[in-house]
Amino acid sequence: FMAADLSALDLLVVQIDGLHLGDDLVLVAAIGVDGEGNKHPLALVEGATENAATVQSLLDNLVSRGLDPTVPRLFIVDGAKALSKAIRRTFGSAAPIQRCxxxxxxxxxxxxxxxxxxxxxxxxxxxxxxxxxxxxxxxxxxxxxxxxxxxxxxxxxxxxxxxxxxxVVRLKLPKELRRSLACTNIAENMMGTIRRVTRN
CATH class of the missing domain: 1.20.1160 (Paired amphipathic helix 2 (pah2 repeat))
Incomplete structure (x- = not known):
């Protein structure tokens, strides 16, 4: 999935979240959600911290694989300032960002x-x-x-x-949708799998 072409996916939401493994490794994961509500694991990148360089590397990878930076979509993040900064640099200053x-x-x-x-x-x-x-x-x-x-x-x-x-409130999304998109729970299944596979 790390090399899959993303240009055919009609993604409305991209969630980016970091997972700390031990003291020295952070995995930053991206998951997309399409108009049907289907989740698509998009990318995983490792770094020493959840810093701007790690996040920028992830976003550059998504764009190089066909995620159009001119298409408006909602980004959901855990709150790290590096995430918001990199998203705005890559997808424009008007990119809507929802903090968890x-x-x-x-x-x-x-x-x-x-x-x-x-x-x-x-x-x-x-x-x-x-x-x-x-x-x-x-x-x-x-x-x-x-x-x-x-x-x-x-x-x-x-x-x-x-x-x-x-x-998500400013976007006037329905309440049921707001509950799902106001937090980073979308990635929990993927993060759980990563924890299970890497626990040794």
């Missing part, structure tokens, strides 16, 4: 005391369920404002990449 909401919530909770988890999760879930991106953004900004006094670092983390957390 699960990764974002996990990162926020890891930095908050346990007693704040339930209320913060509730606000995030409520915002992500809204059909109005402006209202969702307002809810998230209010959460950051409330936390800013005691945990300014967490508040900054909440606001970082805010525009990319609500992309």
């Amino acid at each position: 909401q699960i990764h974002k919530a996990r990162n926020i909770m890891e930095r908050l005391p346990k007693e704040n988890h339930a209320a913060s999760r509730r606000v995030l879930r409520q915002a992500w369920e809204l059909d109005d991106a402006d209202k969702a953004e307002k809810l998230i900004r209010n959460l950051a404002r409330r936390l800013d006094q005691q945990w300014p670092g967490v508040a900054a983390s909440i606001l970082e990449g805010l525009d990319e957390i609500l992309t």
